[in-house]
Amino acid sequence: MKPGHVPDDIQDRIVPSPGGRLIYRCMGCDLTAGIERLLYTCPDCGGVLLIYNENEADYLQTPGNVWHRIFDYRKMLTIPALKGIYRYHEFIGPVIPLDAVIYLGEGHTPVVEANGLLQELAGIRFYYKNDGQNPSASFKDRGMASALSYINYLLKQELVSDVLAICASTGDTSAAAALYAAYLAPRIKSAVLLPHKKVTLQQLSQPLGSGAAVFEIPGVFDDCMKVVEHLSDTYSVALLNSKNAWRILGQESYSYEIAQEFEYDLADKVVVVPIGNAGNITAVMSGFIKFFRAGIITALPKIIGVQSKHANPVCNYYREPDVDKRQFVPMAAQPSVAQAAMIGNPVSMPRVIHLVTLYNQLAGDQRVFFVEVTEQEIMDWELTANRNGHIACTHGGECLAGLARAVQTQVLDSNETAIIDSTAHALKFSGFQDMYFEGTLPPEYGVTPKPELVNKPALIRPAGVPRFPSHQHPLTGEELDLFVKKTAQNIADRIGLVKRRS
Numbered sequence: 001m002k003p004g005h006v007p008d009d010i011q012d013r014i015v016p017s018p019g020g021r022l023i024y025r026c027m028g029c030d031l032t033a034g035i036e037r038l039l040y041t042c043p044d045c046g047g048v049l050l051i052y053n054e055n056e057a058d059y060l061q062t063p064g065n066v067w068h069r070i071f072d073y074r075k076m077l078t079i080p081a082l083k084g085i086y087r088y089h090e091f092i093g094p095v096i097p098l099d100a101v102i103y104l105g106e107g108h109t110p111v112v113e114a115n116g117l118l119q120e121l122a123g124i125r126f127y128y129k130n131d132g133q134n135p136s137a138s139f140k141d142r143g144m145a146s147a148l149s150y151i152n153y154l155l156k157q158e159l160v161s162d163v164l165a166i167c168a169s170t171g172d173t174s175a176a177a178a179l180y181a182a183y184l185a186p187r188i189k190s191a192v193l194l195p196h197k198k199v200t201l202q203q204l205s206q207p208l209g210s211g212a213a214v215f216e217i218p219g220v221f222d223d224c225m226k227v228v229e230h231l232s233d234t235y236s237v238a239l240l241n242s243k244n245a246w247r248i249l250g251q252e253s254y255s256y257e258i259a260q261e262f263e264y265d266l267a268d269k270v271v272v273v274p275i276g277n278a279g280n281i282t283a284v285m286s287g288f289i290k291f292f293r294a295g296i297i298t299a300l301p302k303i304i305g306v307q308s309k310h311a312n313p314v315c316n317y318y319r320e321p322d323v324d325k326r327q328f329v330p331m332a333a334q335p336s337v338a339q340a341a342m343i344g345n346p347v348s349m350p351r352v353i354h355l356v357t358l359y360n361q362l363a364g365d366q367r368v369f370f371v372e373v374t375e376q377e378i379m380d381w382e383l384t385a386n387r388n389g390h391i392a393c394t395h396g397g398e399c400l401a402g403l404a405r406a407v408q409t410q411v412l413d414s415n416e417t418a419i420i421d422s423t424a425h426a427l428k429f430s431g432f433q434d435m436y437f438e439g440t441l442p443p444e445y446g447v448t449p450k451p452e453l454v455n456k457p458a459l460i461r462p463a464g465v466p467r468f469p470s471h472q473h474p475l476t477g478e479e480l481d482l483f484v485k486k487t488a489q490n491i492a493d494r495i496g497l498v499k500r501r502s
């Protein structure tokens, strides 16, 4: 649809022009700073930052139902910059002109209702939102679209040049960073640091394919993060980890999409996300808060953050009911099949602490909950989801395991509807499925395969076939007929097929 064809009253709003006044604010000391330069941590206290719009009041003047119409009509436009996360331009990055927006197909991922069987097993109505259907097959593309659009904006204004983008990663951040940086080649080069042997082959292949410099570091993600932090403190590089507050802005689009998908009615809705470095849950809370303040939604959904017992520092923190006694203790993460969330010292913890309090205050009630699950539950629920028509990764399994637990422990009740995050595509983590099926998952994971969930290919070489076809020696005539008949019969016997009558 052409912008000129939208109703008159939203004509001048349908294609946004740059606006707002964005600033960084420190979660530690409240210091504010302009966004003209790339800033990752507070120059005063070293705390983490979030980005705020000082002119937020401008947007609050628009009634919620007008926003609904703006976003709903924008959905029909064919302008690339408005096809992804910047459909919500005013809330994602109002200062970014549309010609600086990088759009590689991210966002607006499918929301798929679980079938009756799976809903019955979980004990609640729910949908998967498949963030594995983003361009690099994880939700990280949302944040990279924002971070790289901002860098592109700085490049265009000649505020920076020859950017070297760098990140530490449990796999998916580097895949996304390398992809978006490659799109801006040669003005941006990228380098990624991965924990040696702690990312899947698929994840390793992604930054290599995008042409990034890939460094494997002994240790776990938290060790890589320390090296990257040292690099970004010492050298001139653009840090693309979720410490970069632009990443959080972009990831808020996940909440905005849920709001739009459910026609802005989020009463009795529950949003379930896995927690690793806690950037995602930060963004999800922040996004809903912004839409709530702007009157775009009138109820804040419940949020459930899920962690594996093998990497549960956030759950440990919130286990203490007395707010004054809570103390954050980083931990050494144990091996987890939810490998992208295998983090013992989440960078965004101060953001989480700040936003959980605010979220519950605004809702007037506890609306954010934390649930922990076992590795066994993660694998079993992932496989069960996928056997019912989903494409959930291990973290999608973690979310479903968390949802089922939350129903069992009465954090949720059965009249609520959940939207759970499959943060990556099943294929990225299929190695864990293979090990489960083969019974080769190392004992540290603490997972015992359930025979009813195991599935393996069967090689069919029936007796009584003198020769089997091969690439070099194809069969013909009677030999081929015999091979086809015997093979078909063998398959029919194995799966119990019944012969046609006529």
Ligand SMILES: *Cc1c(COP(=O)(O)O)cnc(C)c1O
Binding pocket: 138, 139, 140, 172, 173, 242, 274, 275, 276, 277, 278, 279, 280, 281, 340, 341, 393, 395, 423, 424
């Ligand atoms: C990064 C990642 C997570 C964890 O998200 P955080 O923002 O670090 O909490 C979960 N799942 C997948 C697939 C990821 O790539």
Ligand SMILES: [Zn+2]
Binding pocket: 026, 027, 028, 029, 030, 031, 042, 043, 044, 045, 046, 047
């Ligand atoms: Zn500070």
